[in-house]
Amino acid sequence: MESTDIDLLNKQFAAPGRATFRTGPGGFPILTLANAHGTLEITTYGGHVLSYRPAGQKPTLFISRESTYIPGKPIRGGIPVCWPWFGPSADDPALPMHGFARLMFWSVDAVAAGADQSEVRLGLRDDERTRKFWPHAFELALHVVLGKNLAVELTTRNTGTGPFVLTEALHTYFAVGDIGRVAIEGLEQTPYFDSLTRLPMPAEKAPIAIRSEVDRVYVDTADDCLIRDAALDRRIRVAKRGSRASVVWNPWIEKSKRMPDFGDDEYHGMVCIEAANARDDAIVLAPGQSHTLAQILSVGAGADA
Numbered sequence: 001m002e003s004t005d006i007d008l009l010n011k012q013f014a015a016p017g018r019a020t021f022r023t024g025p026g027g028f029p030i031l032t033l034a035n036a037h038g039t040l041e042i043t044t045y046g047g048h049v050l051s052y053r054p055a056g057q058k059p060t061l062f063i064s065r066e067s068t069y070i071p072g073k074p075i076r077g078g079i080p081v082c083w084p085w086f087g088p089s090a091d092d093p094a095l096p097m098h099g100f101a102r103l104m105f106w107s108v109d110a111v112a113a114g115a116d117q118s119e120v121r122l123g124l125r126d127d128e129r130t131r132k133f134w135p136h137a138f139e140l141a142l143h144v145v146l147g148k149n150l151a152v153e154l155t156t157r158n159t160g161t162g163p164f165v166l167t168e169a170l171h172t173y174f175a176v177g178d179i180g181r182v183a184i185e186g187l188e189q190t191p192y193f194d195s196l197t198r199l200p201m202p203a204e205k206a207p208i209a210i211r212s213e214v215d216r217v218y219v220d221t222a223d224d225c226l227i228r229d230a231a232l233d234r235r236i237r238v239a240k241r242g243s244r245a246s247v248v249w250n251p252w253i254e255k256s257k258r259m260p261d262f263g264d265d266e267y268h269g270m271v272c273i274e275a276a277n278a279r280d281d282a283i284v285l286a287p288g289q290s291h292t293l294a295q296i297l298s299v300g301a302g303a304d305a
């Protein structure tokens with residue numbers, strides 16, 4: 001059901017105390033899921049996870065205080081769904097950066113709210129709006145499972161008569177206590193494409209420390225990343241499936257100032273680690289085929305454990 005009618009959504013899907021829709025900023029419908037393991041908020045605009053908080057922990061995701069909530073503009077923070085292209089469109093640079101899925105209202109297809117596990121399924125299908133951006137027939141499904149960890153799965157199915165090429169990302173913004181005291185492990189042995197210089201770079205052979213603008217596509221890796229956050233004394237494991245590209249991004253000082261929907265000082269408190277299919281890892285889907293990209297987040301106390 002594609003709907004911005006909160007009463008209808010609650011009538012069909014709500015479970016008191018565990019799954020409730022409300023109207024959020026900009027009138028966007030927001031579903032809150034709560035269970036023994038934590039809480040999560042997701043809006044039907046963009047199929048966008050806005051917040052995730054494991055029980056007893058601080059928020060896992062960053063969301064900018066300057067974010068807009070306006071149809072046609074992306075939300076800054078949480079987990080944007082970049083689809084069906086990552087970055088600028090290869091066909092037409094005038095098309096929206098990171099595709100159109102994050103700019104549309106999705107349908108709510110199912111909500112299941114248990115004491116230990118909560119799930120929501122949102123969907124987006126081709127119609128006259130999507131065909132203005134992309135001429136293909138598709139079904140896109142986002143399945144979010146809140147349990148001991150958070151699993152976000154994005155499945156694309158080609159429902160048309162010809163093949164299409166897909167690039168995509170779950171563009172997750174992690175909240176960190178102080179970017180200067182964060183180490184990202186897991187990509188030490190992986191070469192990357194530097195999106196700032198447009199040059200391929202060799203593996204760094206060391207955990208990533210962010211001390212300036214970083215915008216990288218790590219290539220040919222299926223490995224987990226681990227964010228060690230000394231200031232918050234916690235670690236976040238970022239696992240993935242269906243992806244051989246990982247993007248790491250922090251805008252640092254100058255780019256933060258250029259982004260109108262991002263506070264000038266907010267780069268201190270975030271880093272994006274994205275499960276992607278991008279560059280050489282573009283996916284070709286024949287008619288009837290599907291592909292699932294997933295990211296699984298697990299949060300633990302102690303930066304060094």
Ligand code: BG6
Pocket residue numbers: 074097098171195215216247249274
């Ligand atoms: C990252 C890109 O994935 O997304 C960056 O690598 C980009 O180049 C960033 O700046 C944010 O993109 P947007 O469109 O959400 O501002």
